[in-house]
Amino acid sequence: xxxxxxxxxxxxxxxxxxxxxxxxxxxxxxxxxxxxxxxxxxxxxxxxxxxxxxxxxxxxxxxxxxxxxxxxxxxxxxxxxxxxxxxxxxxxxxxxxxxxxxx
Numbered sequence: 191x192x193x194x195x196x197x198x199x200x201x202x203x204x205x206x207x208x209x210x211x212x213x214x215x216x217x218x219x220x221x222x223x224x225x226x227x228x229x230x231x232x233x234x235x236x237x238x239x240x241x242x243x244x245x246x247x248x249x250x251x252x253x254x255x256x257x258x259x260x261x262x263x264x265x266x267x268x269x270x271x272x273x274x275x276x277x278x279x280x281x282x283x284x285x286x287x288x289x290x291x292x293x
Contacts, residue, residue: 261285
């Protein structure tokens, strides 16, 4: 019976990406982006994982900021998002970033 269930499971999930595969792909894409960023001479950020803001959430914030004339960003908790926002505002040529950290 166990062999039958294993065969069914294998057929159902064959061809689907495993979590480890997705993690590996994410790491490779993040590394490639770090290389391109370093070559351009821009700020290189660490992978956006764990406590860091997710890339899609940061994309939403950046889209909102580009619609503002002179954006002021107040951020609670410094980290990779601080580097991204500061770099964006610098390249944009204006705006203000206020970051509050508990440490």
